[in-house]
Amino acid sequence: MRAEKQIITAEYLERLKASPFFITVDYTGLKVEHFSELRNRLAKTGAEIHVIKNTIFKVAAKEAGIADLAGSMVGQLAIVTGQQDVASSAKVLKTFESEFDRPKLKFGYLGDERLESDQLKQIADLPPLDVLRSQILAVINAPAQKLATMINTPATQLAQVIRARVEKEQAAAK
Numbered sequence: 109m110r111a112e113k114q115i116i117t118a119e120y121l122e123r124l125k126a127s128p129f130f131i132t133v134d135y136t137g138l139k140v141e142h143f144s145e146l147r148n149r150l151a152k153t154g155a156e157i158h159v160i161k162n163t164i165f166k167v168a169a170k171e172a173g174i175a176d177l178a179g180s181m182v183g184q185l186a187i188v189t190g191q192q193d194v195a196s197s198a199k200v201l202k203t204f205e206s207e208f209d210r211p212k213l214k215f216g217y218l219g220d221e222r223l224e225s226d227q228l229k230q231i232a233d234l235p236p237l238d239v240l241r242s243q244i245l246a247v248i249n250a251p252a253q254k255l256a257t258m259i260n261t262p263a264t265q266l267a268q269v270i271r272a273r274v275e276k277e278q279a280a281a282k
Contacts, residue, residue: 117164124172128190128194129190130187130216131188132180133185134185145204153190155192156189156190158189163181165187175220180214195234198213201213203232213229
């Protein structure tokens with residue numbers, strides 16, 4: 109392999125190691141201005157999209173310990189990597205595909221788990237990570253809130269009975 113290709117392969121190896129995921133998209137027919145718009149949208153989610161030769165990416169993926177991609181890397185593909193969660197990047201790609209009919213989601217990896225295009229679209233439909241966290245916390249907190257209410261209810265009822273008794277005695281004394 110030539111020195112230039114080795115440098116590019118090493119760069120992509122570092123990108124793959126730094127990113128918890130990558131998504132491959134077929135960008136065939138995507139105009140330059142649309143590709144730039146896609147880059148801008150992905151940047152807002154902390155992700156990047158790069159066009160790379162399939163053979164160079166296969167070598168980098170193999171060195172990163174990702175399964176053999178020999179049959180998967182066909183056509184004009186671009187790779188999306190990012191520092192944050194895969195859902196926000198998948199959401200941008202799915203939305204962009206619905207608007208411009210391109211790029212087409214091919215497959216991706218989350219850690220060492222392969223995700224096909226339909227799985228990526230399902231992930232794109234998930235709410236953002238912060239919303240998921242708050243929903244999980246709400247589910248966890250619900251039993252605690254019910255327990256606190258149950259514990260406080262008898263004391264509250266007792267206080268209401270005592271107050272009613274005091275008010276009744278005060279009314280009788282007048």
